[in-house]
Amino acid sequence: MDTRNPSALELPKLLSQSTRQDTWAPRVREKNVLSSTAAAQTLANVIRPCYGPHGRQKLLVTATGETVCTGYTAAILRVLELEHPAAWLLREAAQTQAESRGDGTAFVVLLAGALLEQAELLLRAGLPRAQLQEAYVAAATEVQATLPSLVIRSLGPLEDPFWALYSVMNTHTLFPTGFLTRLVAQACWATRELDGHFNPERLGVCTLRGATLEDSCLLPGLAVAGKPCGQITVVLRGARIALFACPFGPASPNAPATARLSSPDDLMKFRKISEQLIEEQVSHLAAMNINVVVVWGEIDEKALIQADRFGIMVIQAKSKREVAHLSEVLGTPLLPYLLPPLVPGKCQRVYGQEVGESLAVAFEWDCPNTPALTLILRGPTTEGLRGTEQAAYQGIDAYFQLCQDPRLLPGAGATEMALAKILSEKGSKLDGPGGPAFLAFAQALMSLPEALAENAGLAVTNVMAEMYGAHQAGNFLIGMGTERVIDVAKEQVWDTFRAKSQGLKVVADVVRQLLTVDEVVVAKKIPTPQEDLSSNSKKAKNTHLL
Template sequence: LLSSLVAVQTLASVIRPCYGPLGRQKFLVTAHRDTVCTGSAAAILRALQLEHPAAQLLREAVQAQAENIGDGTAFMVLLAEALLEQAELLLRAGLAYTQLREAYSTALAEVLAMLPSLAIWALGPLEDPTWALCSVMNAHTLAHSDHLAKLVAHACWASKEPGGSFKPERIGVCTLHGGMLWDSCLLPGLAIAANPCGQVTAVSSGARVALFACHFGPASPSAPATARLYSLEDLLIFKKENNQLIEKQVAQLADSDVKVVVVWGDVDEETVALAEQQGIMVIQAESRREIIYLSEVLGTPLLTYLLPPMEPGQCWRVHTQELGDSKAVVFEWEHAGAPVLTLVLRGATPEGLRGTEEAAYHGVDAYTQLCQDPRLLQGASATEMALARMLLEKGSKLDGPEGPAFLAFARALRSLPKTLAENAGLAVPPLMAEMSGIHQAGNFLVGVGCEGLLNAAQEGMWDPLVAKAQGFRAVAEVVQTLVTVDEFVVTKVSPSHQQISILDSKKAMESLSPARKETLRTDKQQHPQ
């Protein structure tokens, strides 16, 4: 447990300054040398190279929370640290591992039973979700988070089906360099960051689309797996046959009634001219992720060779949209179920755009959860403080291991508003004392704000109930697993055949006499291989 506690404490020390609306950002440099500025715990943990099994286990739980829920990741890391610290104290006091595990399970069940009673508000089916998404997305962007929350809320609201169901895949996200976040907007259809090549920049109706992840043009004589050319005549023949082949391939695309070609790769100008003669619009995509998403939406494969697809993708029209100095290519459909809106994000730097894009996806995920369970809890750590008060009252009356476990769980919950106060630069001891007194008096809506205590309901600070409940479950599972771990056993990697041969050679050399070793060295110098 001590080893696990140290590993989790190390992770928490990285995440703690990012917790809450006043949390600071981290400028990350990943192993692939990509840079991103974010306050998301999931993004930070994803960029870290972790070796300790306990840290890896916690990261997996956080990543699952981020993918399925979209919120509560920093909360999970800090609560896991606090629960493990309390578990260490209980174990040192003489509580058995099995008793601690069962007592923590009982405390978790009590917390989950109390949570619905604290949900005093719910998002209505016809209500604007902007106010509910602001707190989710505030931890991911540096500025103008309210504007981004409004855009995401508008996109989610407009994408809802008449029956009230919501499909997040109907919302696209496109990032364009240039401008500011305030310049972000919504476009109908699916927009991707791409450059139209040539003079054909739009297809007005009946667009059939083919997607390619290869060079759009003739093969190069220096390409891999190309026959050797021994003379100038061979080179001329090669070029002529290549041109004939590419003309045939473009003609086949035209015969298949393909009107739009999207390429993830280099584009040859002469081949684009041939496509223009056939009335084909050629688009060079900038993002591999976007062309893969386009392949999923269109239902057509991403081909690695210039041949007509068996089933080209179909859409109503394709056109180019200019946004400042950047361009986006928009695909629009007439039938239901297709993407109806694309959130076009603008930013001056790639690092800022990555953080903004992640915030947008988290906002969409949060709205998905609110459509399933619209209940909301008061934010600003008011819920954690209210749960801590309830557990303290109940734990003080319980006998056996459940009593100390309830009190330990309550102390762990109290560490979260304390962290909020520290990040806000407030005086922690008097603030926590005042907050405890208010909650003891029965006002469970009071939380930690920028300048002191505030009423979370009046300030519009909310947390989705489903996110909080799932976070509690995931953290408890991680803690219960680590509490019962006796030790971490790391097996050695089996050496390869080459490594075994080298080791055997070294052992054979060591067994020789000094005179024989000198003879072998002399022979090797005189007859090098």
């Protein structure tokens, strides 16, 4: 054995000593400390209180000044202004997990931060960086190989998915999710293909403020929040649709071009020209056989009269996001000007629908691969609707994952504790750097059920000891509950296999990449000519004052 490197028996002793200030010289400590650990830990500390079903909410103030109350990790990561490159890399990895699997975003951030913290301790103890990377890769491979053995249940092809979706959706809303889970399960089941395939695009989500969650319902087709504005309120056959993100009528008063009028005659001419322009714009739409117009903007009364004259149904939408989604589904662009689209959207029927005291507009198709149902969500507040909407999307994504791979793992931190136990047992028997690295990986995994206990307000030391003892006794179905440890099989708390497996792979990749980073080098910013001029003017002003 190479005497220059510590053995597996020496490393635990060095790890215990590395926390004391007088053990290592400052030069050695600086050489071994990871430059990305502090940034990853800071990001993990922001996300940690939001982890799990008892996670807390955060008030986010966006760049536009909008205030959003949410506990959803992906939304928090989007608004954070990060400067450290390691934090950028970790956020990108977490967002990849959210986009590909729809769940496990907080899992990626917390586990990556814990692994980097453990890696720093190993490096301070003297473990070479190259050997640590190899040992972490071996531990991640062992985790992936062990994960299938922890699968406890699978969703049957003809089985009601309610029990499998409940624990996933319960993490993302403050409201009781029993009714919402039942509604999402019903919608997913109804839009499922005969061969078992499920396309999430066939299920839409529309939020309407008002009433309560129990007033939510399902509508056929794709529904958007809005209302028909003219005399034509329904198109029953052969709808040809144009979408606009601008006023339906004259240009906005805040437009850059402003007419200069010097007499009453000029005003009359301007009004006449404006009316002619509106008539021409609407007639061009009618010439392209457009009979439905969806507008995210103001509706001019004279333009609406012209639309009624040409038999065009005009819909005023409330949400630009919903109109953008409608644009994707229809395959027609969202235009900023009142010009006919080159390729109009097509569907079978368009009609208004009253939902309680609110209005929605439904678009129906009679062909596959198009939205078949829309989940109409009701609620008294905008913030509550956002959480409910996010929970619904999480349920839809989870069902899509289960249709791809029906396997389910124990939830509530039970899977992480079981993996930690297996890694600890193997690490205690390994020689060389693999042993301490396996133990460090296990310690990082145990930090996740610990976070669940903290957010639930439990006595962390006591419940973690109870959970650890149960797993040592061979019961890997024990997880972290609301008041104490629980049997996840009895409580029906599950994690999807695909999301967990993908999350572990993402964490392994990003940690391995960050372990190779020696230091952060920031290039000097090159000032623009405008900045040079402003700096020179400031210097001249200061000189003048002197």
